[in-house]
Amino acid sequence: MTKNLISSFILTAVFISLLFLAFNSYKNAKIYENTYKQYAQEQTIKNSVEKNTQEMLNGLIGALLGQNPKVTKDEIPSKKLQLENLKEKPIEYVIIFATIITLSLLSFFVVSKKIFLTYLHSVTILSLVFGLISPIFMMYILLDYNFQNIVNIKDAILQFESLTIIESINKLIYVQEKYFVGIIILLFSVVFPFIKTLLSFVNVFINHVSIVNKTTKLLSALSKWSMTDVFVLSIFLVYLSSVNSGMSKIVTQIEVGFYFFFIYVILSIILSFFNKIKIQ
Template identity: 35%
Template sequence: MKKKKMMLLLSLLVIIMGYFGLQAYSQAKKYEQSTQTLVMDKEISAQAEYQAKSWAEQFSLGYYENDKRLLREAIIHVQKEHQLEAKRYTFYVMAMLLLILISAFLTELRQFTFFGGLAALVVLTFGLFTPLLTVTIHKEFEYIGDVILSFESKSLLGSVVKLSESGEIAVAFVILLFSILIPLLKTLSLMYVSVVMESKFSHGIVKFFKWVGKWSMLDVFVVATLLVYLTSSGSDVSQAEIQVGLYFFLAYVIVSMLVSLSADRMLQRMKG
């Protein structure tokens, strides 16, 4: 009965975590859209019109109101709201994830390995599709002000696509293999091991991914993040801002290592 209750609780935590993850992803995409709207409003022609209206507002002594200023302020307000909401829902995801990790002290290794793997799969999915970095290229022009020249919001999967489209096939393949395909295969395999732990094949799976994990996680993730930053074109001023996708992927790295250890201990106990 206790085992069934724990299974039900863990299933509920994973579902809630998935819901919060969807909300975080949605808010991150809305932040991206509102930023793109702001970028269009700060292109050179739009910025010139904005500056002209600002001067007219100043010289009119309050009789003329710059409608573009009001619109821009509204966009900035919405943009900040979406960013705060994305971070808030990401915090909720991490809280649910922490509760699942704490369950390792309250349930058997087999159950924890399965649900820990399931939780890792959830955060990995959001880590692949949610923007992890936004890069804004802007320049200050005399009389016009700050003009945004380009804006890019990149997820890990989107960065692989961009690298392949720009001809960097080898680099794109390395990131695709070690930061996407192997993590997906590893997580699914660990969940499979928890279901059929009696199979001799299970020991080979855990041993293989313990070896591969040393090369496929943190250092390659750092390289992937740097490549995302470096793929943006240079200009006078570049502003890179970390987004919530980075936290999802980092959470996956940590959880997958713990689940790997759990699976290894589970099989060692079975052998003993």
């Protein structure tokens, strides 16, 4: 009894630390997203043209007046350096998050099965939730063109977008009207994962034989669709492929939401393994 209480206390403390790491990763990801959004607004074609035109006019006026052209400090490199630093923070939290989960799985050998499965289900749901609400990818379209070598608007940002899985589903269904793809991702990234994990969680605490048999059969049926989680990740990876097109190029980068969802997929596979052990 005392051993179970100590085990429960330790794993609860571990779960709280994981919650702290996940929240900080999410918070820093949103800071990075908002900072990049501000940077993208500064790098629009209009702002780029105005800035370069103003610099060119200042140079011409200075030359006519016999003044040496003023060298203005370029703020873009420092801004990009700031963005790189902000980008690393949420990734660092995710790495620590994944490392702690990996090490905590060893508790299977020293704690009771019920306590371990309770912890494992809680961490799986936690990973899924933050995988759904954290930014999963960022995309921006750059104008890669020098306008007749007069006004340099190279790398001006035409469009910027950062979305979570939930926002992606909303956009696919309500904005782009791609109902089939949107509903597929909704089912296999939100509905099925929650049903499967919650059913498995409930199954840990139920001792009634008939109910256990029913939930076990349902879980077995859902397990046949387990690879759909990987399928959803594949869809996003294809969607995130960089494309170059003439005067512009589409640049995409994976955000922390993708890693949280990937961790959920791995934990879901591990849970399926333990469910099979329980059935046998």
